[in-house]
Amino acid sequence: MAPSEGEREQFREAGFFVTERLFADELLDRIAGDFERLRSEQDAAIRAAGERQGISLEGRNFIAGIDEKSAAGRELCTGAGLVETAVALMGPDLRLYWNQAVTKAPRSGASFAWHQDSGYHPIEPAEYLTVWIPLEDSTVANGTIWVLPSSHREGLQEHVIDEQTGDKVGYQGNEPGIAVEVKKGAAAVFSSLCLHRSGPNTSAAPRRAYVVQFAPTDAVDPNTGERWGGLLEVARGGRVVAG
Ligand SMILES: O=C(O)CCC(=O)C(=O)O
Numbered sequence: 001m002a003p004s005e006g007e008r009e010q011f012r013e014a015g016f017f018v019t020e021r022l023f024a025d026e027l028l029d030r031i032a033g034d035f036e037r038l039r040s041e042q043d044a045a046i047r048a049a050g051e052r053q054g055i056s057l058e059g060r061n062f063i064a065g066i067d068e069k070s071a072a073g074r075e076l077c078t079g080a081g082l083v084e085t086a087v088a089l090m091g092p093d094l095r096l097y098w099n100q101a102v103t104k105a106p107r108s109g110a111s112f113a114w115h116q117d118s119g120y121h122p123i124e125p126a127e128y129l130t131v132w133i134p135l136e137d138s139t140v141a142n143g144t145i146w147v148l149p150s151s152h153r154e155g156l157q158e159h160v161i162d163e164q165t166g167d168k169v170g171y172q173g174n175e176p177g178i179a180v181e182v183k184k185g186a187a188a189v190f191s192s193l194c195l196h197r198s199g200p201n202t203s204a205a206p207r208r209a210y211v212v213q214f215a216p217t218d219a220v221d222p223n224t225g226e227r228w229g230g231l232l233e234v235a236r237g238g239r240v241v242a243g
Contacts, residue, residue: 001019001020001022001081001084001085002084002085002088003017003019003085003088003089003189007019007189008088008089011089011189011190011191013150014147014149014150015147015149015150015151015152015153015190015191015193015194016147016149016180016188016189016190016191016194016196017188017189017190018180018182018186018187018188018189019085019186019187019188019189020186021183021185021186022081022082022085022185022186022187023076023081023133023185023186023187024185025184025185027072027075027076028076028133028135028184028185029135030070030072031066031070031072031073031076031135031210032135032136032208033072034066034069034070034072034073035063035070035101035103035135035208035210036206038061038063038066038069038070038101039061039063039101039103042056042061042063043058043059043061046058052165052166054166055112055165055166055167057110057165058105059104059105059108059109059110060102060103060104060105060109060110060112061101061102061103062100062101062102063100063101063103064098064099064100065099065100065230066099066100066101066210067096067099067230067232073099073210076133076210076212077096077099077210077212077234078096078232078234078240080240082131082212083214083234083235083240084240085131085189086129086131086214086234086235087235087238087240089129089189090128090129090214090215090216091216092235092236092237092238092239093216093217093218093235093236093237094214094215094216094217094233094234094235095214095215095216095217095227095229095230095231095232095233095234096212096213096214096230096232096234097123097128097213097214097215097219097229097230098211098213098229098230099210099211099212099213099230100210100211101208101209101210101211102198102208102209102210102211103206103207103208103209104142104143104198104200104201104206104207104208105201105206106201106203106204106205106206107201107202107203107204108201109143109200109201109206109207110165110200111143111197111198111199111200112167112197112198113162113165113167113168113169113197114148114169114170114171114172114177114195114196114197115159115167115168115169115170115171115195115196115197116151116152116156116157116159116170116192116193116194116195116196117130117192117193117213118156118192118193119156119157119159119168119170120159120168121221121228121229122221122222122223123192123215123219123220123221123222123228123229124219124220124221124222125216125219126155126156126192126193127152127191127192127193128192128213128214128215128216128219129189129190129191129192129213129214129215130189130190130191130192130194130211130212130213131187131188131189131211131212131213131214132145132182132187132188132189132190132209132211133187133209133210133211133212134182134184134187134207134208134209135184135208135209135210136184136205136206136207136208137181137182137183137184138180138181138182138207138209139181139203140179140181140199141201141202141203142201142202142203142205142207143198143199143200143201143202143203143207144179144180144181144182144198144199144207145179145180145188145196145197145198145209146176146177146178146179146180146196146197146198146199147177147178147180147188147190147194147195147196148171148175148177148194148195148196149177149178151171151193151194151195152190152191152193152194152195154193155193156193157170157171157195158170160172170195171195177195177196177197179199192213214234214235215229217233217236
């Protein structure tokens with residue numbers, strides 16, 4: 001479903017908006033089942049290694065490449081409703097740049113530091129689209145995301161690695177930002193240049209989110225001139241092409 005004029009305006013001005021319902025509970029529940037399986041495999045690997053794996057800590061897991069690990073995930077991230085939203089905001093020729101599970105365990109899931117998604121890996125042009133899709137209602141208590149409205153207008157910020165967590169930190173100021181609570185079935189859509197963070201999960205249930213990112217098909221890593229990330233084409237000439 002294409003975003004409304006009001007949503008586009010908020011995206012341009014504030015760098016983010018929250019959609020109406022886009023996804024069926026049944027599809028989200030199948031994805032949640034796959035995330036639980038992948039998370040417990042990753043937690044076992046973290047325990048065996050005795051140290052974090054990249055930015056994954058036990059209880060705060062990042063699992064990339066969901067489109068190749070979960071049929072339900074692939075169905076969601078290549079589905080017409082989502083890709084049409086991406087085309088309306090990012091242009092006619094798009095690929096699935098990155099997609100990952102981000103799960104936080106009950107009561108122990110840690111926070112995630114302020115960053116711009118573009119701060120994690122260089123890309124030219126620097127702006128792409130992030131769609132943050134909670135698999136249950138996301139709240140401040142269970143570790144929803146927070147954004148700094150209009151921060152995307154300031155361009156790419158320097159990011160500094162936190163050696164303890166591996167987080168790349170793109171904002172050290174005192175602005176609290178605003179909490180973005182998202183109902184199951186909806187999504188937060190934001191510019192990859194919009195500064196955001198997420199809080200700890202203090203609730204008694206897991207908090208799981210599916211992060212799906214779309215970039216212009218020809219976007220490159222400026223250091224190598226090569227395309228980087230996922231190469232799955234999802235839209236060409238404004239039409240949905242992947243399934
Ligand atoms: O889901 C979260 O807790 C935050 C995820 C996030 O900010 C990201 O993947 O860039």
